[in-house]
Amino acid sequence: VQLEESGGGLVQSGGSLRLSCAASGNLLSISDMGWYRQAPGKQREQVARMAVGGSTSYANSVKGRFTISIDFAKKMMYLQMNSLNVDDTAAYYCNADPPISWAWGQGTQVTVSS
16 A cells, blocks of 8 residues: 655645545545644644545544545545644645554645744
């Protein structure tokens, strides 16, 4: 399994970004998937999850602002992030849920300026 995140960057508070995750094989089709983030000095946390059946769930801190989606044909997972604030600054990762320990990618950095 290979996972590669992209789409991060520097954005002003209130702005939007869409993160992408390219997944090899059929991982997106057979596994519950999640987006995770890790801010400096903090533990990695899950912010969004999509189950195999399509149901989604979000951390309270991002509910109503972030949307997880999957394009199975393209083997891509996305995280649409709106109304970003400085507390969203972190490295963002995609992985299965529960995560595959050896499959973590490099992540993509999101920095939100005030």
